Amino acid sequence: MLNAVDPTIAPEPAAPAAVESAQPAGGADRVLFVLAALAQHGSPITVRELVTRTGLPKSTLYRQLMLLKRWGFVLESDGEYAPGPISLQLALGFDMASHLAREALPDMRLLAQQSDESVGLVVAVKDHAVCLEMVESRQSLRCSFEKGRGVPLRAGASAKSLLAFMRDDARERVVRAQCEPAEAEQLLAELAAIRDTGYAVSEGEVDPGVWGVSAPLFSRRARAEAHGSVTLMVPATRRQGRESALIDMTVAAAMRISARLQAY
Numbered sequence: 001m002l003n004a005v006d007p008t009i010a011p012e013p014a015a016p017a018a019v020e021s022a023q024p025a026g027g028a029d030r031v032l033f034v035l036a037a038l039a040q041h042g043s044p045i046t047v048r049e050l051v052t053r054t055g056l057p058k059s060t061l062y063r064q065l066m067l068l069k070r071w072g073f074v075l076e077s078d079g080e081y082a083p084g085p086i087s088l089q090l091a092l093g094f095d096m097a098s099h100l101a102r103e104a105l106p107d108m109r110l111l112a113q114q115s116d117e118s119v120g121l122v123v124a125v126k127d128h129a130v131c132l133e134m135v136e137s138r139q140s141l142r143c144s145f146e147k148g149r150g151v152p153l154r155a156g157a158s159a160k161s162l163l164a165f166m167r168d169d170a171r172e173r174v175v176r177a178q179c180e181p182a183e184a185e186q187l188l189a190e191l192a193a194i195r196d197t198g199y200a201v202s203e204g205e206v207d208p209g210v211w212g213v214s215a216p217l218f219s220r221r222a223r224a225e226a227h228g229s230v231t232l233m234v235p236a237t238r239r240q241g242r243e244s245a246l247i248d249m250t251v252a253a254a255m256r257i258s259a260r261l262q263a264y
Contacts, residue, residue, distance in 0.1 A: 030056065034064040035073060039087070040128075042149050044080035100228050101133045103260045104217070108135045108230060111253040115232055115246055119253075120145040122158040122214070123228040124166070127174050129159035132228065143210050143233035154178040154187060156206040157199075158231040161214035164194035165226035199251050201243075203236055211239040213247050215254035219261040227261060230254045 037053050038045060045053075050061050065081055068074035072086035101121060108119045112135040121133040128150035136142060145158070153159040153174050163171055171191065175184045194200045199215040211234045216226035232250045239246065 030060065031064050031067060034061060035068060035083075035087070038074060038081060038083055039148065040150060042146060044077065044082040046080055050081070098132065099264075100217070100261070104228070104230060104257045105133060105135070107253045107256050108133065111135075111230070111232060111249055112137060114249050115234070117238075117246075118143045118145075118233045120158065120231045120233060121228060122162065122231055124153065124162045124226075125150060127153055127177070129153055129156070129162055129229075141235055141238075143212075143235060145231070145233065151206055152178055155202070157202040157212040157214035158229055159206075160191060160194055160202065161200040161216050161229040161231075162226050164191040164200065165216045165218075165224075167225055199247060199254075201247070209236050210234070211236045211243075213243075213250045215251045217254055217261065218258045219264075230257060 033054060034050065034056070037050060041049075041053070047058060047061055047065070050056075051058055054061065056064075065074055065076070069076060069084070072084045074081050074087070075084040100123070104121045108121060112119045116137060116139060118137040119135045120131050122129050122145070123132050124130070129152075130150040131145040131147050134145055134147055151159055153163045163174060166174070172188075175187050175191075179187055199213055201211075201213050203211045212231055214229045214231040217228045217230060218225075219227040230250060230253055232246055234242075234246065
């Protein structure tokens with residue numbers, strides 16, 4: 001989640017995001033449904049919280065958790081459950097094998113150095129914007145988007161830059177599913193403007209006090225659909241008078257990363 005990290009201020013807890021609206025159909029589907037809920041929560045979770053998040057009966061959840069524990073996908077400690085060593089191995093393998101992360105990191109580091117702020121690499125996964133990679137600012141007051149965490153695609157610069165450059169049918173489906181009708185029309189108009197400018201800007205939409213600018217990454221010259229987005233995150237108190245320079249830096253970094261992706 002995006003947070004302004006200040007040692008004197010405790011961040012407000014974020015509302016949990018629903019894993020899926022539809023109930024899983026079969027046994028294997030339920031196991032993966034529970035594992036996805038654990039992964040998206042981002043911290044150890046109790047069975048009671050899992051019941052609330054998934055809507056599954058407690059007895060069903062216990063059966064799935066025992067199966068996941070046996071195979072090393074889940075660990076239990078003091079009645080709380082979290083992803084286990086096999087899950088972490090999968091995550092590490094995904095990180096190491098990720099062509100996008102490898103190609104983006106050099107310019108993410110450069111952007112973080114130029115701006116002295118935090119930079120994230122974000123991709124769209126099941127109607128959420130999920131952080132794939134992060135380069136932290138060296139400043140004590142900084143913004144952070146924890147790797148592996150996701151937020152709904154309707155809010156924040158990272159999410160909107162991905163949503164704006166989705167296929168038309170996919171964008172329409174996400175917006176209608178996540179927004180009330182009046183809000184949906186307003187968001188669709190905002191996304192059209194983002195497609196025209198080539199970047200998204202937001203302040204406080206996901207976390208109070210955080211200003212962000214996000215530019216899409218394209219693996220094809222046609223720019224039909226974003227492969228991901230690079231996002232610069234700044235405490236709002238530190239962005240005054242720097243907005244244009246920060247936007248230009250971010251867009252330039254995204255263009256360099258896109259050029260490398262398109263070279264393959």
